[in-house]
Amino acid sequence: MFGLRKTFHTRRNQSAERTARLEIEHLEGRALPSGFGSLLPTAGLGQVTADLTHIRSDVQALTRLAGSTASGDLTTIRTDLRTLVGDVLAGKDTTTDLKTLATDEAKLLTDLGSTAGARVQRLLTNIQHDLQALIKDVNGLGTSNPGKGHDRDEDRDDRRGEDRDDDRRGEDRDDDRGDEGGQGLNLGQLGKVIGDLLSVRRDLQALTTALGSSISQTVAQDLSAVRTALGTVVGDLLSGTNPTSDLNALKSALNTLVSDIGTGASTQVQGLLTTLRNDVQRLVTDVTALTNPAQAALQRVQADLTRLEGQLGSSLSTAAQADVAALDAAITAIGTDIGAGNAITGDLIQALTSEFNLLQDLSGTLPGATQQSLLNLAMDLTRLGILSRV
Numbered sequence: 001m002f003g004l005r006k007t008f009h010t011r012r013n014q015s016a017e018r019t020a021r022l023e024i025e026h027l028e029g030r031a032l033p034s035g036f037g038s039l040l041p042t043a044g045l046g047q048v049t050a051d052l053t054h055i056r057s058d059v060q061a062l063t064r065l066a067g068s069t070a071s072g073d074l075t076t077i078r079t080d081l082r083t084l085v086g087d088v089l090a091g092k093d094t095t096t097d098l099k100t101l102a103t104d105e106a107k108l109l110t111d112l113g114s115t116a117g118a119r120v121q122r123l124l125t126n127i128q129h130d131l132q133a134l135i136k137d138v139n140g141l142g143t144s145n146p147g148k149g150h151d152r153d154e155d156r157d158d159r160r161g162e163d164r165d166d167d168r169r170g171e172d173r174d175d176d177r178g179d180e181g182g183q184g185l186n187l188g189q190l191g192k193v194i195g196d197l198l199s200v201r202r203d204l205q206a207l208t209t210a211l212g213s214s215i216s217q218t219v220a221q222d223l224s225a226v227r228t229a230l231g232t233v234v235g236d237l238l239s240g241t242n243p244t245s246d247l248n249a250l251k252s253a254l255n256t257l258v259s260d261i262g263t264g265a266s267t268q269v270q271g272l273l274t275t276l277r278n279d280v281q282r283l284v285t286d287v288t289a290l291t292n293p294a295q296a297a298l299q300r301v302q303a304d305l306t307r308l309e310g311q312l313g314s315s316l317s318t319a320a321q322a323d324v325a326a327l328d329a330a331i332t333a334i335g336t337d338i339g340a341g342n343a344i345t346g347d348l349i350q351a352l353t354s355e356f357n358l359l360q361d362l363s364g365t366l367p368g369a370t371q372q373s374l375l376n377l378a379m380d381l382t383r384l385g386i387l388s389r390v
Contacts, residue, residue, distance in 0.1 A: 051134035073108040086234035196283035222257035304377040323358035
């Protein structure tokens with residue numbers, strides 16, 4: 001479909017199994033993400049993923065029914081859905097998206113002609129219902145009654161009837177091949193990222209409310225640009241496209257917004273901007289961890305080193321200073337290796353050796369925070385080696 005793959009299979013509660021496995025592990029006071037982390041405990045978030053599952057299933061069934069006869073129309077509809085879902089999660093108006101989708105669905109029916117049949121009509125209707133459900137559930141997140149109205153799930157399943165039973169016979173085979181032969185991200189691992197996206201969406205809504213209706217046209221355009229960039233990132237994730245450039249565009253749009261609002265804004269607005277920037281940075285970090293785990297692990301190693309050097313200060317022995325310099329050089333070399341796609345084995349061994357030498361050359365009793373930073377760095381270097389398949 002558009003990157004939604006079989007971890008969200010509704011017949012197996014795999015997301016629950018994965019959530020149980022991917023919990024936060026605590027080691028000497030430090031929280032470490034196990035795998036990609038557990039689903040953000042946002043009320044109603046599970047219903048949003050269920051809506052995405054239904055849409056995915058319908059489009060797979062539609063693809064099997066329509067076949068190659070209308071492959072171009074189906075590709076267009078998938079693109080429409082990526083855009084629409086991105087705009088829903090980004091908090092943008094979806095009126096135009098829904099009209100575009102309806103137009104392209106009508107074209108599909110026209111091109112199929114007499115071969116369309118009642119089942120194709122029902123599947124298109126299902127998609128429309130599920131999109132409306134998605135919009136309702138996303139808008140209901142964070143309210144006192146998230147997911148209300150989901151007695152409609154039974155209606156939705158009844159409405160599909162034997163369509164779903166018949167189509168499931170081929171669904172597992174489609175899942176094993178992947179969607180359209182592509183490498184779309186598995187949304188079963190994207191719960192945390194979806195939570196980040198929705199946090200940014202709520203931040204934008206709160207900021208827009210706080211700014212009021214008297215904002216300048218420039219700031220209004222900046223807000224729209226941030227929402228557009230956020231929606232584009234969602235589209236990248238749904239289609240399996242590398243989101244790096246669009247994440248940079250999102251950060252750039254946010255920086256422009258902050259600059260145009262200026263320092264004269266109210267304390268409330270300044271606080272909301274800080275929250276928004278923090279949530280965008282969290283989104284960037286989590287997306288990077290999903291799309292490039294080695295790069296994300298490298299960022300953690302670099303942060304560990306910066307923290308450790310700050311704790312050690314400048315009053316080190318000559319030997320310890322040399323160890324820190326060697327450690328710094330080795331980690332820089334690891335970054336170069338990863339960027340070039342080269343093996344990191346030699347530089348990783350050098351980094352671990354330099355850290356061990358540093359530990360030996362540090363005199364006196366080390367403060368607890370410094371001990372923890374040394375442990376963190378060693379663990380993150382080891383994790384980086386595993387992710388890079390040393």
